[in-house]
Amino acid sequence: MTVTRSLLLFALAAFLEIGGAWLIWQGIREHRGWLWIGLGVVSLGLYGVVATLQPDAHFGRILAAYGGVFVAGSLAWGMVVDGFRPDRYDVIGALVCLAGVAVIMYAPRAVV
DSSP states (O other): OHHHHHHHHHHHHHHHHHHHHHHHHHHHHTOOOHHHHHHHHHHHHHHHHHHTTOSSOOHHHHHHHHHHHHHHHHHHHHHHHHOOOOOHHHHHHHHHHHHHHHHHHHSOOOOO
C-alpha cells in the first residue's frame, strides 16, 4: 500500500508540476494571458504541497527520485498534449530514469 500511495503521489505531483509549467509556457510563449500564468502558478504551488505527502521522510531522496518521474512525465505530457513523438532514445532515457526512481525509493533498506 505504501508503494502504491507513493506512486500515485508521484503521478499527481508530475501532473501538477508539468501542467503548471505548461500553463505558464502557454500564457507567455503562446500569448494566452495572465489567467493561464496564474493557473500555472497555483498548480506549481500545489505540486509543492503534494510532494510533502510522500511517506518517506527524506526530502533529498524524494526530490531525487521525483526527477526521474518528471523526465518520463514530461515526455508523456508532450505526447498527449502537444503531439510530441519521442524517439527510441527518449524512451530509453525515460526508462532509465524510472529504473532510478525504483532503486532510490523502493529498494529494501536496513532499518538503522
